[in-house]
Amino acid sequence: MIRSLSSTTVDGSPWMYVSVVLFFLVVTLVSAYMPVRRAILLDPASALRCE
Amino acid sequence: MGDLPLVKEEMRDARIVGWLASSLRDLRHGVVLLHRDAGISALVVLVLALGIGGNAAVFTLLKAAFLDPLPYRDAGRLVTVMEKDGWVPSISEFLEIRARSRTLERMAFAEHTDMQVSGAGEPVRVFAARVTASFFPLLGVDASRGRTFLEEENQPGRTPAVILTDAFWRTKLGADPAVVGRTLWLGGAPALVVGVLPPGFHFHYPTLHILEAVDIYVSYPIDNGGTIWPSSSGHGLPVRVLARLREGATQAQAEAELRSIGQALAREHPTEYRNTDGGPDRFTFESLPLRDAIMGMQRSLLWLLLGGVAALLLIACANTAQLLLARSLRRGREVAIRAALGASRLRLIRQFLLEGLVLAACGSVAGLLVSGWIARLLVAVLPMRNPLLASAHSDARAIGFTFAISAISAIVFAIIPAVKGSRWTPAPALSGRFTREGNQWRHVMIAIEAALSVFLLCGAGLVAQNLWTLISTPTGFNPNHVLAMRLTLSARQQGDSRGDPAFHEFLAKISSIPGVDSAATVTGPPLRSAGLGNADLFSVTDGTGAIKKMIGVGETHRVSPDYLRTLRIPLLAGRTFRDDDDLRHPYVAIVNQEFARRFGLGGEVLRKQFFGDNAPVPITIVGVVGDVRTRGLQTAPAPEVYLSSLQIDGPNIYLIVRSAIPPAQLVKLVKAAIHSSSSDQTVFGISTMEELIAGTLTEQRFDVFLIGAFAMLAIAMAAAGMYSVISCLVSQRTSEVAIRIALGASRGAIVRTILGTTTTPPPSRPPVGWAWDSLPGT
Incomplete structure (x- = not known):
């Protein structure tokens, strides 16, 4: 699709696709960092008391 | 009992009034709730404003490109005529088409060139269009002062007539009210000013190869007696031909007629219209509606833009839906109480939908406000200037489109939260505890966002990789420390019949500047090639002089002796040009590999x-x-021939100078050297060779910038979406995590548990989830 719309001659290498997947994985891990950190630092006693 | 229909009608009216009143109450309630969650509401409005504003901006550009009328009379019937393969016709072909066509009722041409104007203060270089008298009537334009051209002003031998653009008249002639009738000097020859154009008129479209704004229009002296040549032969002067379809004639009829005229010319003039192999050419003309020609390749760029902003809006909707879903699930207690008090499911759904509509309305208003700014930004960064897009403006259609996509967006992002949020179960709802209701939908939305983001990232990666490939392509010459600039000889200098000696006088003075390594002239430097024609045909002879072989199309450059040394083009065999390669000696050439x-x-x-x-x-x-990659970094080298400028002359030329002196300082020194020889010689189009190379990659850079920007925005939105999903799921599973920790689960096990259930969407749970769950400690 990009080939038909863009002025660029599109020809990607496998490394580019691998880089994209790795980049997306990094973004996912960064997005998950804060909530996961909150979970692992949870104090079980106070959390269960609130429940 | 009274009148039954009347009673029915009153009951219906009462129901409508009741429905409207309750809707208004729900709307007011929704506004209060949104105001209470001001942070989330502002975030949603911001995200929607970006998505809706981007779509509104691109729609404004599309409207200017395809819907708004062109600023010319009856523009729907205007066409431009071309030779096959995109060449524009020559003047002799224009005359033939005009004489033979029955579907085109009026024709005109324009030829664009640099000229030097004196008689209006200091000599200045202007960009001029030499046109037929029919040019302005064809476009439906009258002069604001004086008149437009007369037919007899196109006859050869007459003093040229000049029409000034409003901008030139104001900036260079101080808006002189008595300008009509005044004489200007064009390249040293007198020309009579006959009119000034209205301020709004322009006809300079880079997509039509009119690369800059025209300053003056000059009447073209048409010689009817010349031999017919196609412009691609290098003989006929290429001109931009415009025509108007005759009333009732269709584009297809004009196409067919032009094809037959082209074939007839090729039959009647087989020598001039021969093919590269020497055989008869399959020559044709074709016509294109003026609007299509003006948009050119930018048409696909607009669709690319639309695809990008549509993907962003979809991600924005998915993100908003997630936030609203989380919010609606948190309101389980409120929903349960309202349901217990008699609210129907439909009423609850309507409540959520109205809240979505309020957010979409706010987003659309904010989007409308930013759309003008986004459109201007896009036009400013477009790789090719387009006056049609620059004139884009918002109107009732753009506003209507914005509200329409806002309403559709509201339905897209509010329907799932409304349906899921209005469903309630008494115990968890009334106890205020989170349930895992809606998690599947949130996973689906995250999957959509992830897919779109990865798609855009791949696109950005592809164009970036290709840009890098182009940047690393060897050009065949060394562009460092080389400055290029243009010169046009005046008529006085051209009158010597040998233009180049003047240039060689300049070269001698420039070469003697301390710090200048070498200087040379060329008809067009690499990547801005001018050649001596569009393309040339060659035939090689053997030693006896007999023609050995017809050999096809090549490109010719006229260069001074130091050209190859200045650009560091490697000599592989033989010799370079010498100062004695002049008219007293046989013609010589250097060819490429x-x-x-x-x-x-x-x-x-x-x-x-x-x-x-x-x-x-x-x-x-x-x-x-x-x-040398003369025609562009992505175009393979073509056969090229270098001729000595001491043997073949011409008025327009590039000057190239190799020096380690900083460009700004070098320009001053070069101008001083030139003016010491000829005080009225203008120098223009100054740039370094690095800038010329960068200029050829503008479109590719723009693609990277555009798709990269979309990808980064998409990934940012997707990251925010993932963050909110994982946060919400951690909140829902707080007690479970607490119990696991209390029972001795390690931190690694907790991390794997959360990531395993939150980053893997339900449809892919079986294979991926099984692998994840099988890890030790899960």
Whole structure:
């Protein structure tokens, strides 16, 4: 699709696709960092008391 | 009992009034709730404003490109005529088409060139269009002062007539009210000003190869008696031909007629219209609606933009839906109480939908406000200037489109939260505890966002990789520390019949500047090639002078002796040009490797002779040089021929100077050197060779910027979405995590548990989830 719309001659290498997947994985891990950190630092006693 | 229909009607009215009143109450309630969650509401409005504003901006551009009328009279019937393969016709072809066509009722042409104007203060270089008298009537334009051209002003031998653009009249002539009738000097020859154009008129579209704004229009002296040549032969002067379809004639009829005229010309003039292999050419003309020609390749760019902003809006909707879903699930207690008090499911759904509509309305208003700014930004960063897009403006259609996509967005992002949020179960809802209701939908939305983001990232990666490939492509010359600039000789200098000696006088002075390594002239430097024609046909002879072979299309450059040294183009065999390669000696040429390879000359290139279409006598090859990417970094080197400028002259030329002196300082020194020889010589189009190379990659850079920006925005939105999903799921599973920790689960096990259930969407749970769960400690 990009080939038909863009002025660029599109020809990607496998490394580019691998880089994209790795980049997306990094973004996912960064997005998950804060909530996961909150979970692992949870104090079980106070959390269960609130429940 | 009274009148039954009347009672029914009153009951219906009462129901409508009741429905409206309850809707208004729900709306008010929704606004209060949104105000209470001001942070989330502001975030949603911001995200929607970006998505909706981007779509509104691109729609405004599309509207300007395809819907708004062109600023010319009856523009729907205007067409431009071209030769096959995109060449524009020559003047002789224009005259033939005008004489033979029955579907085109009025025709005009314009030829654009640089000129030097004096008689209006200091001599200035102007960009001029030389046109037929029919040019302005065809476009429906009248002069604001004086008149437009008369037919007799196109006859050769007359003093040229000049029409000034409003901008030139104001900036260069101080809006002189008595300008009509005044004489200006164009390249040293007198010309009579006959009119001034209205301020709004323009006809300078880079997509039509009119690369800058026209300053003046000059009447073209048309010689009817010339031989017919296609402009692609290098002989006929190429001109932009415009025409109007006759009333009732269709585009298809005009196409068919132009095809037959082209074929007839090729039959009648087989020598001029021969093919590259020497055989008869399959020559045709074609016509294109003016609007299509003006948009050119930018049409696909607009669709690319639309695809990008549509993907962003979809991600924005998915993100908003997630936030609203989380919010609606948190309101389980409120929903349960309202349901217990008698609210129906439909009423609850309507409540959520109205809240979505309020957010979409706020987003659309904010989007409308930013859309003008986004459109201006896009037009400013477009790789090619387009006056049609620059004139884009918001109107009722754009506002209507914005509200329509806002309403559709509201339905897209509010329907799932409304349906899921209105469903309630008494115990968890009334106890205020989170349930896992809606998690599947949130996973689906995250999957959509992830897919779109990865798609855009791949696109950005592809165009970036290709840009890098182009940047790393060897150009065949060394562009560092080389400055290029343009010169046009005045008529006085051209009157010597030998233009180049003037240039060589300039070269001698420039070369003597301390710090200048070398200087040379060329008809067009690499990547801004001018050649001596669009393309040339050559035929090679053997040693006896007999024609050995017809050999196809090549490109010709007229260069001064130091050209190859200045650009560091490697000499592979033979010699470079010498100062004695002049008219007193036989014509000589240097060819590139591709010339020798393409035409099968092998190692016997030197001393071979060839006939070019532009040369009446045989030209002897005296050297072979390396290939240069003359036509662009992504275009393979073509066969090229370098001719000595001491043997073939011409008025328009590029000057190139190699020096380590900083460019700004070098320009001053070069101008001073030129003016010491000729005080009225203008120098223009100054740029370094690095800038010329960068200029050829503008479109590719823009693609990277555009798709990269979309990808980064998409990934940012997707990251925010993932963050909110994982946060919400951690909140829902707090007690479970607490119990696991209390029972001795390690931190690694907790991390794997959360990531395993949150980053893996339900449809892919079986394979991926099984693998994840099988890890030790899960």
